[in-house]
Amino acid sequence: MTTTLITGANKGLGHETARRLLAAGHTVYIGSRDADRGRRAAERLGARTVLIDVTDDSSVAAAAKAIEADGGLDVLVNNAGIELRGQANTVTDAAGTTADLMRRLFETNVFGLVRVTHAFLPLLQRSTAPVVVNVSSGLGSLTRVATPGTPAYAYPGVAYPTSKAAVNMITVQYAKAFPDMRINAVEPGYTATDLNGNTGTQTVEEGSEIIVRMAQVGPDGPTGGYFDAAGPLPW
């Protein structure tokens, strides 16, 4: 039996990933920072739920303790993320980017991911087939963002792509440090969720495809990579 935690799984891509991993036979914990939202999602899907705010040390420690007491963890999907769009669903451009905005994005997307990974490492190390999926973005690719003519090039924001580039580097360094684990970064693609005011062009079924696939890689699968549904991506 494979036990999986997905952070930020009360809605969006995390919720759809939970639905599909449950269908694949995983025991799934819906990570949610709000107890009611988590409980409702877990009831909808027939999953377990755990309260976890990735920005809060004590919340993350309590979640790790609860899952450890329940039997441990095999797969961690670091999915919780924010983009913080402004009025009229606009992304803050370079001129408007402040240290405070950067800090808020990093607190969830980067420090949160490290906080959760660090807390669950002892559990993952006890698994016979540990897997970590870091939900990055195509906007975390320096190659894409620097290539004229691509949608990523046209994206004006600084904070969100920078946070996801950091997620990519974290993925590479952790994968080298823990060769017995499969640790990959994934790009779901531009998907209609609350994160982007539902402007994304893909469905959550399409967007969750690569998350679900990488959550199910076996011990011979890739590690330290960066993938979308079509294959490896340039860093």
Ligand SMILES: NC(=O)c1ccc[n+]([C@@H]2O[C@H](COP(=O)([O-])OP(=O)(O)OC[C@H]3O[C@@H](n4cnc5c(N)ncnc54)[C@H](OP(=O)(O)O)[C@@H]3O)[C@@H](O)[C@H]2O)c1
């Ligand atoms: N949608 C896209 O086009 C797209 C593209 C590339 C990558 N991604 C990435 O995909 C991941 C999922 O995003 P989504 O599009 O599904 O967005 P979403 O529908 O807004 O879902 C984000 C989830 O993260 C949770 N979350 C936010 N801050 C949290 C915190 N401090 N602690 C715990 N949970 C927290 C949210 O909880 P609440 O409900 O409590 O707010 C929600 O469950 C993110 O990492 C995002 O960067 C999305």
